[in-house]
Amino acid sequence: MLRTHTCGELRSAHVGQEVTLTGWVHKTRDKGGMMWVDIRDRYGLTQLKLEEGVTAPEVMASARELGREFVIKASGTVIERISKNDKLATGDVEIQVTVIEVLNPAKLPPFLIEDETDGGDDLRMKYRYLDLRRNAVRKNLELRHQMMKQSRAYLDTLNFIEVETPVLIKSTPEGARDFVVPSRMNPGEFYALPQSPQTFKQLLMVSGFDKYFQIVKCFRDEDLRADRQPEFTQIDCELSFVTQEDILNTFEGLVKHLFREVKGIEIEKLPRMTYADAMKYYGNDKPDTRFEMKFVELNDQVKGKGFKVFDEAGLVIGINANNCASYTRKQIDELTEYVKRPQLGATGLIYARVEADGTVKSSVDKFFSQDDLQQWAQAFAANPGDLLLILAGAEDKTRKALSELRLEMGERLGLRDKNTFSPLWVVDFPLLEWNDDAQRFFAMHHPFTSPKPEDIELIATNPGAVRANAYDMVINGVEVGGGSIRIYERPIQERMFKLLGFTEEEAQAQFGFLLNAFEYGAPPHGGIAFGFDRLCSLFGGADSIRDFIAFPKNNSGRDVMIDAPSPIAQEQLNELQIQLGTK
CATH class of the missing domain: 3.30.1360.30 (GAD-like domain)
Incomplete structure (x- = not known):
């Protein structure tokens, strides 16, 4: 390593030691005979001290040439600071510099690399690699890392196995719009990017992997809001031989674990509310019960x-x-x-x-x-x-x-305090919702959701009254997770497809692989998926999930840093046998 310590590591116990730090110039202060340079890395900030008569003249001269965000290497002795800074972890010490080396100079950044920056959203997204140097943004990604680490740790203790599922899959007509990917080797045919690994995780249950999870990228081509991105991350889980009660207890445990380990907060048992009561008393299915x-x-x-x-x-x-x-x-x-x-x-x-x-x-x-x-x-x-x-x-x-x-x-009235958390389960959703434009029922969650056993007979007489074996976890008015017990018998799944307007041929063409798998001993199973980005933003007290994604898209679905999406060369279009229409 070019350094002996990080910029957030040195304390009074290090006084007298010879050290070398590397990082970015955060700020310089030149008082003539005395000069200070703040050097910063992702671990913190340390003050460097240079003094005429003590520091070599050529080192003083080099220091005076430093600009903001120069990448430097500095060596010297740890000394006790005369004026201590109790707002800084390293505020009791500073480095009496003997050597400064510029590893790479830098242009003046387009905005201040400070917690309170002068850069607007668009500018910071264009220079996201600079924005990521700011403490506030870095802490968000550190929180995300801890959330991911603790999620894996909890699920691992319960014998879940992490399995990666395909990213290039088949497009399906239900749900949000798919992102599609042309296949060069199969002209005129397309893959889709997964909106979720739903069918694959069900197939894993048929395969005997009774506890699966994956922290997985998903994609939806839909209009964007503060809590939506075209690509997002889920904690995706599925279990075999379980009831709804088993799943609620297991994943209530996950959320309690995350609050305890990441936030230091003990959460009591989550209350449960029916969909009917949520709509009656709060007017939506994700009530803020703070x-x-x-x-x-x-x-x-x-x-x-x-x-x-x-x-x-x-x-x-x-x-x-x-x-x-x-x-x-x-x-x-x-x-x-x-x-x-x-x-x-x-x-x-x-x-x-x-x-x-x-x-x-x-x-x-x-x-x-x-x-x-x-x-x-x-x-x-x-x-x-x-x-x-x-x-x-x-x-x-x-x-x-x-x-x-x-x-x-x-x-x-100040009743929506970001530091107060009120999680609950919403249960007993309708299985179906009627669409006037299409004049047919759509699955409220997805077509693989099982109806409540006691409501199955209503499918023939009153489909709108059938309740789903489904559940959502809601925290502070935000749906952070949702899932259901799945259909696992071919006749019931075929009946569901028919109710949703699929012909036998369409159901076989779209989902024949799953229907066929059900004939080879599919176990009862169910699962849940948590919106990982939403969970992170809630834990971090932010309104937008963009703050917790390293390289997010803007509200138009564009990455303004790399300028994507963008046109592709005519040669590529020809190879894919794609002809663009004229506007």
């Missing part, structure tokens, strides 16, 4: 009073914002505009204040008596000082809008 503010339905209390908005609504529903009766008209108007945004589409917001004396005053007082309003307060279990926020309209749309309003109020 705070209450559950939905209260008011149809029985408000219908038939002459207020047209309520009388004609499919659903009247609201939340109780505790201690918010003092909200000003301006604040109420802001909330009204929030729910009227096109993304939510509410027509307005009704509110009612519970005054200090217990009386209730609402924005629709002329339609409702004080006795009526007291029934509202009773339904909400409201106390003096509370503010009731009410929406009305079509059921699904209104629940969605109120769900967003609840989260907004949680944010405004």
